[in-house]
Amino acid sequence: MHSIEIIQTIKERREVLQVTQETLAELSGVGLRTLKQLESGKGNPTLVTLQKIADVLGMEICLKVKTIGT
Amino acid sequence: MHSIEIIQTIKERREVLQVTQETLAELSGVGLRTLKQLESGKGNPTLVTLQKIADVLGMEICLKVKTIGT
DNA sequence: TTGTAAAGTGCTTTTTACGGCACTTTTAAG
DNA sequence: CTTAAAAGTGCCGTAAAAAGCACTTTACAA
Secondary structure (H helix, E strand, O other): OOHHHHHHHHHHHHHHOOOOHHHHHHHHOOOHHHHHHHHOOOOOOEHHHHHHHHHHOOEEEEEEEOOOOO | OOHHHHHHHHHHHHHHOOOOHHHHHHHHOOOHHHHHHHHOOOOOOEHHHHHHHHHHOOEEEEEEEOOOOO
């Protein structure tokens, strides 16, 4: 996944869970400004920031060797 | 995966491929200092930095909903 | 043991993520 | 249309990531 897809995935997941940016910011401990900037595609979050958000959304970041096929 | 595991995975993958930090730095466009700091567990890399490294190592970052089981 | 390559660290500057505040724009319900 | 909530944006200070340089430490082969 590229950065853009990761960001998009976060946004979609948040929407599915019907959580506002404000609530997610509070629950994750990430600043509202940071979250807004991120979701509007203008961010390059640190791993820690990403983890905090993923945690609250019931998601997880993983790193794996690329497979050949689909 | 937590930050620590992700970092560890990078380090291990680099070693398996028998690539030096210096070479990885050159190939990925990430500064050698940044890479050293990262692998020695003192970093909080940005998503872009992580992607650059993963790319060269033939790896990929993904974000997915946590599953219940193993 | 010695020599060399790789890895790790302190110091530094530059860049940029983070996050607060206030404001605008968009969206959706009445 | 009105209005309220959510999302997006500009400004800005602080903190920290990025990265270069020089040096030390570690690992390993001769």
